[in-house]
Amino acid sequence: MTDLSIMSAQPSRRTGTLYYKMAEELAQAITSGVLQAGEKLPSIRKLSSQRQVSLTTVMEAYRELEDRGYIEARPQSGFYVRAQRGFAVPDLTQPPKNPSEVVIDPLLQPSELARLHDIKVDFGLAILSPKLYPNQQLQRILAQVTRQDPEMLSDYGKPVGDLELRRQIARRALAWGGHIDAEDILITHGGLEALNLCLRAVTQPGDVVAIESPAYFGLLQILESFRLKALEIPTHPQTGISIEALELATRDNAVKACVLLPNFSNPLGSLMPDENKKRLVEMLSERRIPLIEDDIYGEFCYHGDRPRPAKAFDRDGNVMQIASFTKVVAPGFRVGWVVAGRFQRELESLKFINTYSTSMLLQRTIARFLESGGYEHHLRRLRKACAEQVASAVAAIQRFFPADSRLHVPQGGYVLWLELNPAVDVLILLQKALAEGISFTPGPLFSPSHSYRNCLRICCVEPWTMRHERAIQRLGDLAAGIIQGD
Numbered sequence: 282m283t284d285l286s287i288m289s290a291q292p293s294r295r296t297g298t299l300y301y302k303m304a305e306e307l308a309q310a311i312t313s314g315v316l317q318a319g320e321k322l323p324s325i326r327k328l329s330s331q332r333q334v335s336l337t338t339v340m341e342a343y344r345e346l347e348d349r350g351y352i353e354a355r356p357q358s359g360f361y362v363r364a365q366r367g368f369a370v371p372d373l374t375q376p377p378k379n380p381s382e383v384v385i386d387p388l389l390q391p392s393e394l395a396r397l398h399d400i401k402v403d404f405g406l407a408i409l410s411p412k413l414y415p416n417q418q419l420q421r422i423l424a425q426v427t428r429q430d431p432e433m434l435s436d437y438g439k440p441v442g443d444l445e446l447r448r449q450i451a452r453r454a455l456a457w458g459g460h461i462d463a464e465d466i467l468i469t470h471g472g473l474e475a476l477n478l479c480l481r482a483v484t485q486p487g488d489v490v491a492i493e494s495p496a497y498f499g500l501l502q503i504l505e506s507f508r509l510k511a512l513e514i515p516t517h518p519q520t521g522i523s524i525e526a527l528e529l530a531t532r533d534n535a536v537k538a539c540v541l542l543p544n545f546s547n548p549l550g551s552l553m554p555d556e557n558k559k560r561l562v563e564m565l566s567e568r569r570i571p572l573i574e575d576d577i578y579g580e581f582c583y584h585g586d587r588p589r590p591a592k593a594f595d596r597d598g599n600v601m602q603i604a605s606f607t608k609v610v611a612p613g614f615r616v617g618w619v620v621a622g623r624f625q626r627e628l629e630s631l632k633f634i635n636t637y638s639t640s641m642l643l644q645r646t647i648a649r650f651l652e653s654g655g656y657e658h659h660l661r662r663l664r665k666a667c668a669e670q671v672a673s674a675v676a677a678i679q680r681f682f683p684a685d686s687r688l689h690v691p692q693g694g695y696v697l698w699l700e701l702n703p704a705v706d707v708l709i710l711l712q713k714a715l716a717e718g719i720s721f722t723p724g725p726l727f728s729p730s731h732s733y734r735n736c737l738r739i740c741c742v743e744p745w746t747m748r749h750e751r752a753i754q755r756l757g758d759l760a761a762g763i764i765q766g767d
């Protein structure tokens with residue numbers, strides 16, 4: 282059995298040994314990319330003299346790394362870092378064709394799993410490590426704002442939000458070609474409130490809403506609470522929803538709204554190409570079906586410019602674009618926004634009824650942070666950290682999961698969608714993993730038809746360590762055990 286000593290209270294006997302420590306150190310160098318695939322390792326003799334350890338210690342360390350799939354011996358040549366097997370990408374999904382009522386099992390939610398179990402390595406929660414946020418800068422700005430404008434503590438603020446923040450958001454939209462006035466923006470209590478308001482503005486209980494499949498479970502919970510029916514549309518892990526399938530579905534069903542994540546969707550990580558976004562926006566506009574675009578992850582691109590939202594192709598205000606500072610600046614602030622086009626006034630009235638306003642103090646703090654230029658620097662750091670975390674997780678999954686697993690490697694965000702051999706019931710895998718202190722989000726939570734029974738979402742929210750590496754190894758072993766009928 283794999284050694285999970287970092288996770289268990291009782292360290293195993295092997296972990297204290299010299300060879301094991303050396304193996305761990307080399308494994309860390311491989312996972313962090315210091316040692317690259319195909320690179321030759323020092324000979325046993327050389328390493329033993331460099332480190333002043335016995336030949337046996339180095340041999341044992343190399344054997345351990347070979348067993349764990351990090352390196353391979355090449356006859357007459359020495360030891361090399363093993364190249365990764367690339368996993369195949371999952372196919373376009375095939376959800377049921379009819380709309381369904383939504384009933385979500387709250388016990389499968391990552392926050393519930395974390396509450397009810399003793400989790401040591403959590404791949405379930407999509408909340409980035411606090412270390413990745415500019416907490417000190419925000420703390421300083423918050424103190425300044427309170428000093429300069431103490432009345433903010435006693436002010437309800439305006440339901441539409443702080444004009445300073447809305448101006449900053451409008452300015453940033455120029456980067457993706459968005460010509461948005463500050464007045465077109467409504468500040469909300471995170472993306473979640475925005476999603477609630479948008480759906481409330483355009484649907485009645487019993488209506489059908491088209492969604493990607495699999496879809497973010499938070500959205501499914503909102504649909505459930507509004508008694509809306511979900512129409513799952515086939516979605517590709519690389520390019521997002523199938524526009525052809527959506528077009529057909531809207532002919533066969535009275536679809537009242539469509540909720541999508543064109544940029545780095547959760548959980549698939551898909552990125553819709555610009556031409557698809559354009560076709561999507563035009564097609565929905567012709568049919569007068571509002572598009573609710575959840576652009577929460579749009580900023581999380583690993584390379585180049587941030588992708589354009591579907592809103593960039595909106596000509597008649599049919600797109601409601603939702604975004605938030607929760608994931609990107611301050612999870613604790615819960616400040617989000619929506620640019621709702623032709624539904625803006627309706628949303629403003631709903632915001633008034635729902636929560637009246639969002640904290641002025643926190644809005645102004647973010648506005649000043651954006652103004653200071655600190656945001657760009659922070660964003661670069663955050664994107665790099667997410668890219669590295671995801672790359673390490675991908676490498677570990679490819680190393681340790683059964684060879685017939687399928688995986689899409691995203692170009693942004695920090696979630697991974699993994700499809701396993703159909704023999705693996707992820708709910709059984711989850712029970713086994715939880716018993717060992719490891720958590721992830723099971724596929725059925727992302728589907729009203731409870732599909733994706735052999736799929737899971739892995740969130741890469743912390744700087745990668747050997748603790749994560751071993752947890753992935755253990756998950757891979759457990760999945761292989763289920764396939765073998767253990």
Ligand SMILES: Cc1ncc(COP(=O)(O)O)c(C=O)c1O
Nearest residue numbers: 471472473497547577605607617
């Ligand atoms: C796809 C998606 N939309 C919306 C939200 C909610 O956003 P916020 O935390 O800003 O309310 C989340 C949070 O996990 C999410 O993953």
